[in-house]
Amino acid sequence: MEKECIFCNIINRKLPSEFLYEDDTVVVFKDIHPRAPIHLLIVPKKHIRSINDFGEDDKSIVLDTIDIAKMMAVKTGISRSGFKLLFNVEKGGGQVIFHLHLHLMGGWRR
Ligand code: 5GP
Numbered sequence: 001m002e003k004e005c006i007f008c009n010i011i012n013r014k015l016p017s018e019f020l021y022e023d024d025t026v027v028v029f030k031d032i033h034p035r036a037p038i039h040l041l042i043v044p045k046k047h048i049r050s051i052n053d054f055g056e057d058d059k060s061i062v063l064d065t066i067d068i069a070k071m072m073a074v075k076t077g078i079s080r081s082g083f084k085l086l087f088n089v090e091k092g093g094g095q096v097i098f099h100l101h102l103h104l105m106g107g108w109r110r
């Protein structure tokens with residue numbers, strides 16, 4: 001855990017946030033500034049900076065985030081209508097929180 005990391009502090013319940021899902025490796029909570037009708041963050045509990053930084057041992061964690069995003073899409077009713085999954089990587093890729101997370105966005109009327 002990184003002391004100054006907002007997401008580590010959310011995971012460790014030092015900052016308030018409602019978890020929509022939690023297991024041993026991953027938590028899911030709503031994005032505080034949603035950019036879609038449904039905008040969730042799928043966040044590994046382990047502090048990994050970004051997609052650039054996950055190691056051999058962390059591969060299953062990254063796959064877990066995708067699996068759980070899929071499950072949350074079903075749970076929130078956006079699976080069939082469709083959704084976006086997004087990893088922002090480093091500043092140039094729009095990352096502002098340097099704790100790996102997957103954005104799940106959907107629920108637009110199209
Ligand atoms: P990034 O640009 O790093 O991929 O995305 C970080 C996301 O985290 C942003 O969409 C931002 O709105 C969200 N965020 C930042 N701080 C908080 C927070 O304290 N709580 C929650 N729930 N979301 C946050």
Ligand code: ZN
Nearest residue numbers: 005008047099
């Ligand atoms: Zn962290």
